[in-house]
Amino acid sequence: MIRFIDVHKSYRVDGREIPALQPLSLDIADGEVFGVIGHSGAGKSTLIRLVNLLERPSGGQVLVDGVNMTALDQAALRRQRQRIGMIFQHFNLLDSQTVADNVAFPLRLAGERDAGTIRARVDELLARVGLQAHAGKYPSQLSGGQKQRVGIARALANRPSILLCDEATSALDPQTTASVLQLLAEINRELKLTIVLITHEMDVVRRVCDRVAVLDAGRVVEAGPVADVFLHPRHPTTRRFVDEALPEEAATAQAPFARVPGRLLRLSFRGEATWTPALGRVMRETGVDFNILAGRIDRIKELPYGQLTVALQGANADHALAVLRTAGIDVEELAR
Amino acid sequence: MTAASLLQALFPNIDDWGELGQACADTLLMLGGSLALTVLLGLPLGVLLYLTGKGQLRAMPRLYAVLALAVNVLRSVPFIILMIVLMPVTYALVGTRLGIRGAIPPLVIGAAPFFARLVETALREVKPGVIEAAQAMGASTWQIVRGVLLPEARAGIAAGITVTAIALVGYTAMGGAIGSGGLGDLAYRYGYLSYKSDYMVVTVALLIVLVQLLQTIGDRVVARLSRH
Numbered sequence: 001m002i003r004f005i006d007v008h009k010s011y012r013v014d015g016r017e018i019p020a021l022q023p024l025s026l027d028i029a030d031g032e033v034f035g036v037i038g039h040s041g042a043g044k045s046t047l048i049r050l051v052n053l054l055e056r057p058s059g060g061q062v063l064v065d066g067v068n069m070t071a072l073d074q075a076a077l078r079r080q081r082q083r084i085g086m087i088f089q090h091f092n093l094l095d096s097q098t099v100a101d102n103v104a105f106p107l108r109l110a111g112e113r114d115a116g117t118i119r120a121r122v123d124e125l126l127a128r129v130g131l132q133a134h135a136g137k138y139p140s141q142l143s144g145g146q147k148q149r150v151g152i153a154r155a156l157a158n159r160p161s162i163l164l165c166d167e168a169t170s171a172l173d174p175q176t177t178a179s180v181l182q183l184l185a186e187i188n189r190e191l192k193l194t195i196v197l198i199t200h201e202m203d204v205v206r207r208v209c210d211r212v213a214v215l216d217a218g219r220v221v222e223a224g225p226v227a228d229v230f231l232h233p234r235h236p237t238t239r240r241f242v243d244e245a246l247p248e249e250a251a252t253a254q255a256p257f258a259r260v261p262g263r264l265l266r267l268s269f270r271g272e273a274t275w276t277p278a279l280g281r282v283m284r285e286t287g288v289d290f291n292i293l294a295g296r297i298d299r300i301k302e303l304p305y306g307q308l309t310v311a312l313q314g315a316n317a318d319h320a321l322a323v324l325r326t327a328g329i330d331v332e333e334l335a336r
Numbered sequence: 337m338t339a340a341s342l343l344q345a346l347f348p349n350i351d352d353w354g355e356l357g358q359a360c361a362d363t364l365l366m367l368g369g370s371l372a373l374t375v376l377l378g379l380p381l382g383v384l385l386y387l388t389g390k391g392q393l394r395a396m397p398r399l400y401a402v403l404a405l406a407v408n409v410l411r412s413v414p415f416i417i418l419m420i421v422l423m424p425v426t427y428a429l430v431g432t433r434l435g436i437r438g439a440i441p442p443l444v445i446g447a448a449p450f451f452a453r454l455v456e457t458a459l460r461e462v463k464p465g466v467i468e469a470a471q472a473m474g475a476s477t478w479q480i481v482r483g484v485l486l487p488e489a490r491a492g493i494a495a496g497i498t499v500t501a502i503a504l505v506g507y508t509a510m511g512g513a514i515g516s517g518g519l520g521d522l523a524y525r526y527g528y529l530s531y532k533s534d535y536m537v538v539t540v541a542l543l544i545v546l547v548q549l550l551q552t553i554g555d556r557v558v559a560r561l562s563r564h
Contacts, residue, residue, distance in 0.1 A: 052472055074476075081474035092469035096487045096564055105483060106473040138564035154473075164472075 002028040002051055002162065002196065007060035009046050020046045022219045023060065028211075030161075033188050033195040033301075035205040035226070037241055038215030044198040047215065048164050051196060052084045053077060065161065082110050085155030089167035091147040093139040099126070099150050100135040106157040125153040129183065145176035152183060156191070163187070165197035169204060181208050185301075202245035206230055206300050214238045227300045231268045231307060231330070246296060257293055258336060262313035264293075265321075268330040269306040278327045279310075286323060288314030309334070349532035356522065360542060363518035366436050366508045367546075370443035371501050378448040378500070379493070381407075382455025383481055389456070393467070393477050407449040415446050416510045439516035443507050451500040458492025459485050491562040498554025502547050509543060519543060 004026040010019040021043045028034045038044040049055035050062050053069050062069045064080065072080060093102050103122045112118055126132050129149040139147055148168060155163055165184065169177040185208050188195050199205060205212045205226055212230075213223040214237055221235040233239040257264055269278070274297065279290055295308035312320065324331050343353070350356065385407070387393050388400040413421065419442040423433050426441045462485055470484045486493070512520025519539045527536030 054468060054472060078474035078476060081472060084472070086469065086472040088465060088469060090463075090465055092463070092465040094466060094484065094488060096490060096561075105470075109470075109473055109475050109479055109483070140564060158473075 001030050001063075001065060002026075002194065003061075003063040004050070005061040005063070007050060007057045007062060009043075009050065009055060009058050020218055021050075024220050026213065026220070026223070028194060028196060030194055031188070031192045032210045033185070033197065033208050035209035035212040036196070036198045036215055037200065037202060037205055037212060038198070039200060039237075042215040043218040044215050045166060048166055048196060048198045051162070051164055052081050052086060082106065082158045083160050084162045084164060085158070085160040086164040086166065087148065087151040087155050087168045089170045091139070091144075091151045091171075093147060093150055093154075095139050097138075098135065099131060099137050099139070099142070102139070102150055103153045103157055106154060110158050121157065122153075125156055128156070128187075129153045143176070144172050145180060148172065148176075148180050149183065152180075152187070156187070156193075160193070162194045162196065165195060167198060167200070170199065170201070177204070178207075184208055200241075202230070202241040206245060206298075208301060210301065214241065227270055227303055227305065230300055231270070231305065232332075257309070257311065260291060260293065260311045262289075262291065262311035263317055264334040264336050265310050265312055266332040266334055267306075267308045267310060267324065268332070269308075269328075270300075270330075271303055271305075271328075273328040274304040274306045276327065278324060278329055279308075281327075282320050282323050286314070286316040286320040288312055288316055288320040347534035347538060349526070349534050350538065356538065359517065359519050359522045359539075362436055363505075363508050363520070363546070366439050366443065366511070366516065366518055367501065367504055369436070370440050370447065370504055370508070371497070373440065373444045374447040374451050374500060374504070375497060377444060378451030379455055381448060381452035382459065383485070385452055385456040386459040386485070387477065387481070389460075393480065407452060410445065410449040411453070413446075415442075415507045416513065418442055418446050419511060419514060434515045435517055439508065439511045439518075443504060443511065446507055447500055447504050450503060451496060454496030454499060455489075455493055458489040458496055461492055462488045491558050494554065494558045494561055498550060498558070501550045501554070505543060505547055505550070 004024060006023045006025055007021065008019070008023040009021040010017045012018075036044045036047055046055050050057055051064065053062070057070065064084065067080060069077070069080065094105065097105070100122050103125050104118045107118050107121060122135070123132065126135055129152050131146060131149050131153065134142065134146065139150065142150065169180050172180060181204060184195060184197075187193055188208075197204070197209070209226050211224060212226050213220045214229065214235060215221070216235070216237040222229055222233070222238045229238060230242060233242045282288065283290060289312070291311040291313070293309045293311060295306065297304070297306040299305065314320070321331050343350070381403070385400065385403055388396040388403065390397065390400070410418070422442045422445060426438055427433050429441045430437045432438045466484055466488060467480060470480045475483065508516070508518050509520030509523070512518050512522070513524045515521070519542055523536050523539040526532045527539060
């Protein structure tokens with residue numbers, strides 16, 4: 001478990017203190033995928049570097065598995081860092097070394113000398129990320145997605161309990177992003193690894209994260225389970241991120257519906273409710289009419305969800321809303 | 337006409353080709369010896385300059401300022417003057433001011449700071465992200481130097497060794513003027529002081545060949561090291 005207690009960070013620039021992170025407290029549970037989303041400059045890369053103390057907090061405590069990181073001496077900190085893997089936006093592989101040697105590097109750093117042990121572990125790691133055939137290649141011979149897989153294999157070498165992902169998919173195309181995220185989800189599931197990832201894409205959060213914190217100008221403005229934050233964003237920054245992830249939704253913001261008669265509603269379904277024919281049932285039982293204006297059915301990690309914007313017409317509207325709510329559907333009335 | 341008589345006709349003043357051969361050997365020996373010691377001394381000095389520089393792993397502004405000043409002072413003294421100034425030091429170190437042995441200390445002291453700067457520059461080319469990744473893996477500074485900085489900068493360092501070797505060829509030739517022997521000595525004594533210009537032609541030609549050879553070998557090594 002990672003625990004931030006009143007952690008803050010500021011940088012000294014030309015004798016002035018420039019705050020990067022306002023005091024924040026945060027708990028990240030074992031085995032969860034925790035996302036931090038924010039625009040560039042919001043403080044997210046500072047935040048993730050506080051976990052392994054690549055950045056030292058100006059105040060407050062960082063606890064990793066109960067160990068107060070800031071109290072460690074250099075040698076103890078290095079040992080603790082070997083238990084925390086990290087991958088990067090630009091991969092940061094050793095260009096002068098082969099794929100196998102890149103993956104072996106952290107093993108050698110940790111004091112492993114036996115060539116046979118190293119080779120066996122490297123083979124196992126490359127198999128996990130699907131790169132067995134590329135052991136002898138150099139990073140420059142690999143695609144971006146393959147480089148990130150080498151980065152992941154390298155980060156897992158010393159069997160860490162935590163994996164930090166610093167914009168790990170931001171330099172990749174959408175298809176490669178999807179496959180790398182899938183690999184991260186798989187690692188999280190099978191190795192029970194805690195993953196902290198920072199990103200500026202809500203879609204990354206939606207696909208793999210369990211919980212998310214939204215960072216804006218060095219402040220956590222919203223945090224919670226991804227489904228809650230994603231379906232019901234409260235802070236304007238969060239809403240912007242969600243809109244970016246749902247382009248059609250953003251494009252069809254209320255204005256074009258001004259002429260549509262009836263009450264404008266946003267219905268959110270999650271989990272089992274997504275698969276029940278709730279709208280049809282409500283129409284038959286209450287005699288109201290739904291006009292579907294916009295919608296989307298997708299998944300938040302493994303959780304299926306749907307979100308529809310509808311216009312509701314008919315005498316029995318209030319009753320219809322109540323029925324929808326009892327069916328486990330979240331109903332928001334939109335202003336027009 | 338035999339080869340010997342052809343040489344005789346072309347270079348009438350060169351009566352002892354064995355002396356010329358010996359001078360070649362001396363130059364190569366001075367070059368090899370001083371280059372090895374320059375790398376041995378300059379590489380750690382370059383790493384130290386890099387590590388203590390502003391914003392680096394072991395930033396130490398005062399130490400860096402002292403090192404940088406020493407390096408700059410040694411680099412700004414023309415080699416032939418450095419050699420004369422260093423004579424007492426040379427004598428104390430190797431017991432003579434003359435010959436190959438007497439040439440090596442000033443050559444190394446003149447070239448090591450130059451090489452150290454080239455090493456520092458090559459290390460600065462290493463991407464900061466790679467160093468950060470090693471830190472995140474729990475690497476110590478020494479492990480980063482050995483496992484990241486030197487391997488990643490090896491092509492740049494090889495290029496620096498090439499440039500330094502060629503500069504040393506020039507230095508050894510200058511050393512000839514004050515008694516260190518070698519090709520420079522021949523060119524100076526016979527070619528300049530005794531007006532035997534054919535000596536000058538031959539020694540200059542040999543020096544050109546030597547520099548070409550060093551550059552070609554150096555370029556090949558750099559190309560091999562950067563092929564990945």
